[in-house]
Amino acid sequence: MRNRRAVLSAARFGRPVTRLEIARTTGLSAATVSGLVAGLIADGVLVELDWRIPAAGVAGGRPAAALAVNSALGTLIGIHLAHAGIRILLAGVDGTVRAEHTHYIDVDHRPADTLEYAASTALDLVADLGIPHRKLLGVGVAVSAPVLLHSQTLGSPPMLNDWGEVDIAPRLRKRMGLPVHLRNDADLGALAEWRLGAAASADNLVYVMLSEGVGAGLVLQGRLYDGDAGAAGELGHVTVVPDGQVCRCGSRGCLKTVVGARALATTLAHSHGSVRGFTDLIDLAHRGDPGVRRLLGDAGRAVGTALAPICTVLNPELVVIGGTLAQTGEPLLNGIRETLTRGVSPVTNRTPDVLPGTLGTRAEALGAVITANQFADLG
Ligand SMILES: [Zn+2]
CATH class of the missing domain: 1.10.10.10 (Winged helix-like DNA-binding domain superfamily/Winged helix DNA-binding domain)
Structure with a gap:
């Protein structure tokens, strides 16, 4: 057996x-x-x-x-609870996506509403496809916070505002009547890009998620690396400006305070007025706005500054850039490449390639599906 x-x-x-x-x-x-x-x-x-x-x-x-x-064995559910919204995927065990739903909601401040919305929407999608409950194999949940893997609870201090007291996995398990497995979203983005996306041929890679949340997932020697307490890859809290803005985590000048959505919008406010999140930023980048291109190049260089020592120590083959900000394209990627070329020590023999993810903002939800599949009983 x-x-x-x-x-x-x-x-x-x-x-x-x-x-x-x-x-x-x-x-x-x-x-x-x-x-x-x-x-x-x-x-x-x-x-x-x-x-x-x-x-x-x-x-x-x-x-x-x-x-x-065999795809007929059943269906898996992946849920991504990001800072600015929810994505729900239904997929077969062969990786085929059968249904998808995204909804923008202030996840940080409404845990009970958010979980109820996610559960009821997922079950509605299941009903719409006529899938019987016995054909559901499990639920994976990607959260924008460190997850203690053994207890399946959020690490401390919780980075989502009102989520400290909420038992996500037991609540969803009870509501949906299915096994639920929780993991950090950047870790699951790494898992998805490694199994299904840009890094399918690499066994050593760093995945960087640049969205409202900033984080990284590490695949080392063909395994997702968790760290001692499941909190490996917290790239968003690496200091890049020693006397910079105070971060929610208690440190100063964390990468997140420099390249997070709010930080980028604030930096543009003087020259561009009100920029509404990443949608405007992506649009301006694609139209070649010089101020936005400069901002994204600087953001890429800040990401590269945080990544360079990590690449010197871990010697990955690939760095994959995912998350919403990755959709802005080359100025950001070139900023990262430039800093890694300069900052990764020559003793590693080569600077890792920097590629955009191929799964887009779906990566984290797909990773949640993969993790649900890893725990499912297929017989
Ligand atoms: Zn921080």
């Missing part, structure tokens, strides 16, 4: 695999994998797709049959 679970876990979610890849991942022999895969196909858990995967890194290797988890 343990080997069967190992094979299934190697084949899980969104990235079809070959028998050879399963053998490599699990360390099981080709014959054992072949027998277990046959059993899982016979039980309807795995399916053989009608296309083949080219052999990677094997001279003369032949393309092999692609295996995936």
